[in-house]
Amino acid sequence: MSLLELKGVSMVYNGKVRALDNIDFKIDKGDWVAIMGPSGSGKTTLMNIIGCMDKATSGEITLDGISLMDVTDAELTQIRREKIGMVFQQFHLIPYLTAAENVMVAQYYHSLPDKDEAMKALDRVGLADRAEHLPSQLSGGEQQRVCIARALINYPVLILADEPTGNLDEANQNLVMKIFHELHDEGHTIITVTHSTDVGREAQRRVIIEHGHMRESED
Amino acid sequence: MFWQMVKGALIRQRNRFALIALTVALGVSLASAMLNCLFDVGDKVNQELKAYGANIIVTPKNSTVLKDIYGLDSREYLNEEELGKIRTIFWTNNIVAFAPSLEGSLDSMPIIGTWFNHKMTLPTGDSFETGIEPMKSWWQIDGRYPVDGTNEILVGKNLAAEKNLKLGDRIENLEIVGIVEGGGIEDDSILANLPIVQSLENLPGKIGSIEVSAITTPENDLARKAAENPNLLSQQEREIWYCTAYVSSIAYQIEEVISNSSARPVRQIAESEGKILDKTQLLMLLITILSLLSAALGVSNLVSANIIECSRELGLLKAIGATNLGVILLVLAEIFIAGIFGGIAGYFLGLGLAQIIGQTVFGSGIANNLVVIPIVSALMILVLLLASIPAIRSLLSLEPANVLHG
Numbered sequence: 001m002s003l004l005e006l007k008g009v010s011m012v013y014n015g016k017v018r019a020l021d022n023i024d025f026k027i028d029k030g031d032w033v034a035i036m037g038p039s040g041s042g043k044t045t046l047m048n049i050i051g052c053m054d055k056a057t058s059g060e061i062t063l064d065g066i067s068l069m070d071v072t073d074a075e076l077t078q079i080r081r082e083k084i085g086m087v088f089q090q091f092h093l094i095p096y097l098t099a100a101e102n103v104m105v106a107q108y109y110h111s112l113p114d115k116d117e118a119m120k121a122l123d124r125v126g127l128a129d130r131a132e133h134l135p136s137q138l139s140g141g142e143q144q145r146v147c148i149a150r151a152l153i154n155y156p157v158l159i160l161a162d163e164p165t166g167n168l169d170e171a172n173q174n175l176v177m178k179i180f181h182e183l184h185d186e187g188h189t190i191i192t193v194t195h196s197t198d199v200g201r202e203a204q205r206r207v208i209i210e211h212g213h214m215r216e217s218e219d
Numbered sequence: 220m221f222w223q224m225v226k227g228a229l230i231r232q233r234n235r236f237a238l239i240a241l242t243v244a245l246g247v248s249l250a251s252a253m254l255n256c257l258f259d260v261g262d263k264v265n266q267e268l269k270a271y272g273a274n275i276i277v278t279p280k281n282s283t284v285l286k287d288i289y290g291l292d293s294r295e296y297l298n299e300e301e302l303g304k305i306r307t308i309f310w311t312n313n314i315v316a317f318a319p320s321l322e323g324s325l326d327s328m329p330i331i332g333t334w335f336n337h338k339m340t341l342p343t344g345d346s347f348e349t350g351i352e353p354m355k356s357w358w359q360i361d362g363r364y365p366v367d368g369t370n371e372i373l374v375g376k377n378l379a380a381e382k383n384l385k386l387g388d389r390i391e392n393l394e395i396v397g398i399v400e401g402g403g404i405e406d407d408s409i410l411a412n413l414p415i416v417q418s419l420e421n422l423p424g425k426i427g428s429i430e431v432s433a434i435t436t437p438e439n440d441l442a443r444k445a446a447e448n449p450n451l452l453s454q455q456e457r458e459i460w461y462c463t464a465y466v467s468s469i470a471y472q473i474e475e476v477i478s479n480s481s482a483r484p485v486r487q488i489a490e491s492e493g494k495i496l497d498k499t500q501l502l503m504l505l506i507t508i509l510s511l512l513s514a515a516l517g518v519s520n521l522v523s524a525n526i527i528e529c530s531r532e533l534g535l536l537k538a539i540g541a542t543n544l545g546v547i548l549l550v551l552a553e554i555f556i557a558g559i560f561g562g563i564a565g566y567f568l569g570l571g572l573a574q575i576i577g578q579t580v581f582g583s584g585i586a587n588n589l590v591v592i593p594i595v596s597a598l599m600i601l602v603l604l605l606a607s608i609p610a611i612r613s614l615l616s617l618e619p620a621n622v623l624h625g
Contacts, residue, residue, distance in 0.1 A: 053538060053620040074542065081540025088623060092535045096227030101220070108220040109540040150539070 009059030021212040034203035052080040085151030089163035093135040100131040121149040141172025240561030246514025247565030252572035277429040296425035304476035319426040330409040332416025362397030375406040518606035534622035
C-alpha cells in the first residue's frame with residue numbers, strides 16, 4: 001500500500017482558475033520524489049494539499065491510510081502535526097527562540113518538549129554546538145538545518161520540503177542535500193518541491209507539473 | 220515552552236507591547252479615578268449641596284397641624300435645651316449644621332433670634348459648633364456676623380434701606396454689625412442672638428423652629444413610601460429605611476429625639492440633591508465607559524497590527540500543528556501580560572488622578588475605595604477580551620499556506 005496516493009485530484013480557485021487538474025500521484029514508503037516545474041505550474045498548491053494545509057476541490061487523497069478529503073480542519077491539523085515534517089525555503093524559524101527551542105516548539109505542539117531529543121535532532125544535522133544560538137546568529141545553511149531538525153523531531157511519516165535549497169549558496173545546498181540523502185538512506189519518505197533541475201536530480205524519482213497537469217520525468 | 224514563546228514575543232516586540240500597556244494604563248487610570256470619585260462623590264456632592272441650606276425643618280407638632288389644616292401660625296414652641304439631641308440620632312454624623320429660630324418684633328420690625336456660630340456641648344459631652352453662618356454660605360454680609368452671646372445684630376438689606384440703617388447704628392441697645400442679603404425673609408428682618416429674642420418675647424428657653432442641614436441619600440421608592448407613613452412599612456423595609464440616610468428617615472429620627480416636634484424634609488432641596496448626585500454619578504460612569512471603550516479600540520488596533528506583523532510566525536505554528544486555540548491562547552497571553560502591567564500602572568495613576576480631581580473640584584481628597592480594584596480588574600479583562608476579538612477573528616482565518624508560501 002502506498003504511503004501517499006492522489007487520485008483525480010483537482011484544485012479550482014474561485015470556480016475558474018484550475019491550479020491542479022485531475023492529478024494522479026503515488027509515493028511508497030521510503031521513496032524520495034522531486035516535484036518539479038516552473039513558477040505558477042501548481043507545485044505550491046500541490047504541496048499545500050499534500051502537507052494538509054489546504055483541501056483539494058475534488059478527487060481522493062490518502063496519507064498513511066487516512067483519507068484527507070473526509071476530515072475536518074481540526075483533524076487536518078492533527079494529521080499535519082503527527083504525520084508530516086515540513087522544510088521551508090525561507091526556513092521560518094521563530095526569531096526570538098534559540099535553535100534548540102525552535103526544534104522544541106514542534107515537540108510542544110505534538111506532545112511534550114524534550115531538550116535531549118531536540119539536541120539529538122540538532123546533532124543529526126550537525127548543529128549540536130549551535131543549539132543555543134538565535135536564528136539571527138546562524139547562517140542560511142545552518143538555519144535550514146535547524147528547520148530540517150524541527151521537521152524530524154516528531155518522527156513524521158513524510159518529510160515535505162519546499163525549495164529547501166532555494167535560499168542557499170552552493171556549499172550549503174550540497175550540505176543540505178547530503179542530509180536529505182542520509183535521511184532517505186535511513187528509510188525516510190521525502191518529497192522535495194523544486195524548480196531546480198539539479199536539486200530534482202538528487203531525488204530517486206521526479207515528476208513534472210505544468211499548468212496543473214502532472215507527468216513523470218523522462219530523464 | 221509556552222511561556223518562553225510569550226516571553227520572547229514580549230521582549231522582541233517590546234515597543235508594541237509597551238504601547239498596549241500604555242493604552243490600557245490610560246483607560247484604567249481614568250476608569251479607576253472615576254470609579255473612586257463615583258463612590259466618594261455622594262458625600263462630596265452632598266457636602267457641596269449643603270451650601271443650599273437646610274433640607275429639614277423642625278417645628279412644634281401642633282403648629283404644623285394648624286398650619287396644614289387651617290393655615291394658622293400657632294404659639295407652640297420647642298425647647299432650646301433639646302437641640303443637642305439632634306446630634307445623638309443614628310445618623311448623627313450626617314448632621315452638618317442646624318440653627319434654631321424664634322420670631323418676634325422689635326420697634327415694629329420683625330426680629331429673628333438664632334445662632335450665628337454657636338458652640339454647644341452635646342449630651343454625649345462632645346462639643347459642636349453650629350448656626351446659620353456655616354449653613355447659609357450664600358448669604359452676602361456687608362460687615363460681619365454677630366458674635367455669639369453679644370448684643371450685635373444683622374439687619375436685612377431691604378429693612379436697612381427702608382429704615383435708613385447703617386453699620387454701627389443701634390436699634391435700642393443692639394448694634395448693627397452687618398447688613399445681610401440672602402433672598403429670603405432675612406432681607407426684611409433683624410437677626411439677633413437667640414437669647415435676645417427670647418427675652419423680648421418673654422419666652423426663655425423656647426424656639427419656634429429648627430433648620431437642619433443633613434447629608435442624605437437620594438430618595439427612592441422605599442423612601443417615598445416611608446415619607447407618606449413609616450407605619451406602612453414592613454419590618455424588613457423599616458429596618459432598611461431606618462438604617463439608610465434618607466432625608467425622611469433622618470427627619471423621623473429627629474422627631475424621635477425632639478419632643479412634640481414635627482420634622483419635615485424640604486422636598487425641593489432633597490430632590491435636587493438626589494438629581495444632581497444621580498447626574499454627577501451618571502456622568503462619571505459615562506466617562507468610565509468611554510475611557511475603557513477608547514482603550515479597547517486602541518488596544519484592538521495595536522493587537523491587529525501585531526497579528527499582521529507576526530502572521531508568518533503564527534502561520535508557522537499552525538503549520539507545525541498548533542491548534543487555533545493554542546495560537547489564540549499564545550496571543551491572548553501576550554496581550555494580557557502587557558495589559559496587566561498597564562492595568563496596575565493605570566490603577567495607581569488613577570488614584571493620583573482621583574486626588575487631583577478631589578482637590579480641584581471638591582477641595583479635599585478622594586477616599587481610595589478597595590472595591591474599585593476588582594471592578595477595574597473585571598473591566599480591564601473585558602476590555603482586553605473585547606480588544607482581542609478582531610485579532611482572534613484574523614487568527615482563526617489565518618491560513619498557514621497563505622503566509623508561508625505567499
